[in-house]
Amino acid sequence: MTVASIPTKETLLLLTLAIFTLAVANDASGEVVEVRLTDGKKMTAELHPRTDGEHLWLRFGSGATVILRSIAWERIESASIDGEEVSAVEIQDLATREMVGSDTIVAPSTPSYAEQARDLLGFTRRIAAVEFDAQAANWDGDVEFDGIALRLFPLDADGQLTTARGTLYVELVAGRRVDFDQAPNARGLVSSQLGQWTVAVDATDINNNGMLVKLPFKSNHPEFDTNWISHGLVHVRFVVPGHGVFEHSFDGVRVRPYAPLRDALERNGQSRFLPTEQTGVGKRLQTGFGPQ
Numbered sequence: 001m002t003v004a005s006i007p008t009k010e011t012l013l014l015l016t017l018a019i020f021t022l023a024v025a026n027d028a029s030g031e032v033v034e035v036r037l038t039d040g041k042k043m044t045a046e047l048h049p050r051t052d053g054e055h056l057w058l059r060f061g062s063g064a065t066v067i068l069r070s071i072a073w074e075r076i077e078s079a080s081i082d083g084e085e086v087s088a089v090e091i092q093d094l095a096t097r098e099m100v101g102s103d104t105i106v107a108p109s110t111p112s113y114a115e116q117a118r119d120l121l122g123f124t125r126r127i128a129a130v131e132f133d134a135q136a137a138n139w140d141g142d143v144e145f146d147g148i149a150l151r152l153f154p155l156d157a158d159g160q161l162t163t164a165r166g167t168l169y170v171e172l173v174a175g176r177r178v179d180f181d182q183a184p185n186a187r188g189l190v191s192s193q194l195g196q197w198t199v200a201v202d203a204t205d206i207n208n209n210g211m212l213v214k215l216p217f218k219s220n221h222p223e224f225d226t227n228w229i230s231h232g233l234v235h236v237r238f239v240v241p242g243h244g245v246f247e248h249s250f251d252g253v254r255v256r257p258y259a260p261l262r263d264a265l266e267r268n269g270q271s272r273f274l275p276t277e278q279t280g281v282g283k284r285l286q287t288g289f290g291p292q
Contacts, residue, residue: 014166022121032082033045033047033056033058033081033083034074034080034148035071035079036073036076036077036078037071037076037077038075038076038077039075040155040174043058044059044185045058045059045069046058046059047059048068050068053073053254054072055071055073056070056071056076057069057071058070063168067208069074069241069242079114085240091222096200109186119159123265126158127154127155127156127164127194127244127250128155128156129164130152130155130236130238131248132150132151132152132210133150133151133153133250134149134234134250135148135253135254136253136254136255137162137214140209140280142278142279144221144224144280145217145222145255145257146214146217146280147195147214147215147216148150148170148172148215148231148253149213149215149232150170150205150213150236151211151213152213153211154240156179161210163203163206163242164206164243165240165241166201166238166239167198168198168201168213168236168238168239169197169198169237169238170191170199170234171193171235172194172196172215172232172233172234172235172253172255173191173192173232174192174228174229174231174255175189175190175191175192175228175231176192176240177228178190193221194228195217197215198235199215200239210249212267221239223249223257223272223274224259228256228270230256231254232253232255233249233253235249236249236252259272
């Protein structure tokens with residue numbers, strides 16, 4: 001029997017069924033996976049075919065706003081689909097089947113989901129590494145150092161500066177002199193945290209010269225408490241959603257300037273600063289921590 005010989009009512013029924021089937025097929029999405037991470041966090045999203053032996057890829061959002069996120073397998077404590085726990089191998093096999101079975105062809109000029117997500121988050125190219133330069137600096141009207149001036153450089157795979165949006169965590173560690181009895185094995189010198197800062201970074205904050213971040217000294221100020229040695233180490237963690245966590249450390253950062261006259265005055269029981277010099281918040285913070 002040919003299509004032409006089918007009664008009109010049956011023809012409409014078949015056409016309706018075909019259109020419905022195509023609509024369902026075109027609207028079908030990946031399996032929904034619920035993941036529990038080792039830090040206790042839970043995430044529920046669609047499984048993405050990019051899932052491989054190193055990372056589980058999840059797809060968040062719909063329509064024009066889609067974000068892909070990768071999670072290293074070692075960070076995953078458990079995963080389940082429709083309430084049934086599944087293994088990493090099962091998830092990888094399912095992602096592979098979805099990729100092989102997909103008949104969707106994306107033109108080379110069409111941005112990928114990851115590229116669309118990076119555009120929405122304010123990225124130009126994928127970040128591969130982060131470099132920075134740090135030094136003590138004075139940015140107000142008094143004479144002492146006010147803190148650490150850090151210049152951040154997010155780099156792509158070609159070593160070119162790119163923009164990013166995320167959170168910057170900075171830690172400054174330096175040696176501190178204590179009573180010998182408190183650290184006899186270290187000869188009275190211990191490693192201590194001199195400062196800690198958290199800074200939100202927006203893509204518009206980064207220009208051709210990177211991003212300048214001012215990190216003021218807080219309760220500890222090495223120019224007014226000379227139990228701190230003159231140099232420290234700056235450790236940076238830059239958390240960029242969709243790209244990863246990037247770390248860098250810079251040792252040998254001078255936290256107190258070379259000052260032979262001030263050091264000599266202090267050794268002789270005098271103030272490190274001249275009576276005519278204006279000092280600011282550092283002196284008020286460190287009252288009682290040594291010669292003023």
